[in-house]
Amino acid sequence: MNAEKIKAIQGKVGASVDGFWGPRSIEACQGYLRGLMERSSNRWPGTDQASLTRFYGEAGDESRLVMIELPGCMRYEGIPVRRARVNGRCAESLSRVLEALALSHAEVLGEFAGVFNDRAMRGGSTPSLHARGAAIDLMPDSNGNRMHWPVAAEMPFEVMEAFAREGWLSAGAFWGRDAMHFQATR
Template structure:
């Protein structure tokens, strides 16, 4: 991401506009996104396994999944995708985000990388949010797990805002990496 885009984010989140992404910018970004999440009447669970199981069910429980339609611009590995399975507790919310993104940032839907995948988090044994159908990955080639956002990863801040308005956590905005990942948790 170039300095002008970083400055635009800094201006939006209310911090010093200097093009340098450091601790003050990170804090302001997280606070800004958290306020958007809180204003959404955030109903999502915390990230501890007990809360996730109470809310979404056991990891891998496919009986909790529903099929949702995807906007026409959605592609997986270059192939059009019209539907995906997602946990029923967050299905309507995800549909609203994806519909909004189809109007404003269709390019990220052109690089859809999935929702449900019964697997552990990378490098561990704890179930991923994907194993509950409560996370989505978009544009993985330019927003990978180890790519620092916004310096190396290029996920548009407006995409993070769209998810935050529905209460979804943006990994790039809160962890500074894995900007492709969004999850329905607090």
């Protein structure tokens, strides 16, 4: 992301507008998004396994998944995708985000890397939020796991805002990397 885009984000979140993405910008960005998340009527669980299991069920439990319709522009590995399996507890919320993004940021929905995937987190044995159908990855090629946001990764801040309004956490803003990843946790 270029310095002008970083400055625009800094101005929006109340950080010093200097084009340098450092600790103060990160703190301001996270505070701004947390404010949006707190106004959401959705109350997602914490990220500890006990909370996730109580709320979403066991990792890999496909009986908790429902099918949602995806906006017509979504593709998985170049193939058009019309539906995805999502945990029933967050399906309506994810549908609202995707519908809003289809109107305002359709380019973000062009390529996605899925929702439900019964797997562990990268580099570990703890189940991923994808294993509960409570996470989605968008624009994987320009927002990979090791790409730092907003310096290298290209996820538009408005996408993070759209997810935050539904209470979803953005990995790019809260972990500084993996900007493709959004999950329904607090």
